[in-house]
Amino acid sequence: DAGITQSPRHKVTETGTPVTLRCHQTENHRYMYWYRQDPGHGLRLIHYSYGVKDTDKGEVSDGYSVSRSKTEDFLLTLESATSSQTSVYFCAIGGTSLSYEQYFGPGTRLTVT
């Protein structure tokens, strides 16, 4: 299995609070991604990174920001959590302009009350 960890694995937070999720990889891969998965919507891309300090928006980026100061860490921040951001969040690594072979972390289950 690809060396990808996510922390925390579970979190409950209140509406309006900031939340940061961490993705850590040991594969030294250039590309990293944050997806969210909700019933009826499948997986949707939030943000991705193509290198240290290089990030771009995905399909559902509103309300989220990301940072990548080191190759191995990709942080996802919910600036002010809302109930609509209750979801399972998956980090992935891999993929290039030639291949969409991505490897996913175990996921973080976030509940916003």
Place this chain on the structure above:
Amino acid sequence: DAKTTQPPSMDCAEGRAANLPCNHSTISGNEYVYWYRQIHSQGPQYIIHGLKNNETNEMASLIITEDRKSSTLILPHATLRDTAVYYCISRRSGAGSYQLTFGKGTKLSVIP
């Protein structure tokens, strides 16, 4: 990227081959077919991908028809651990975004 169509669910007896079909009739010449699966509550897992030729790895085989309008993922000896949702995705090489778009997939149930 071509739209893919998969049956919503399938059953397979343990130890038998599981053949999961995918229709991608509008696929273009530079689009690859990717297969992923997601076991309950886990992150999606890459299985295999191909362009024109049939492909095989330690997990599965991918058979792509000559006209490339459909493909079949084959798990040669299904086990209970293969129970999962299987996603067929087509993606153009060199596309500007690296997003993978997962549809509803096929829920495969392996029956003892």
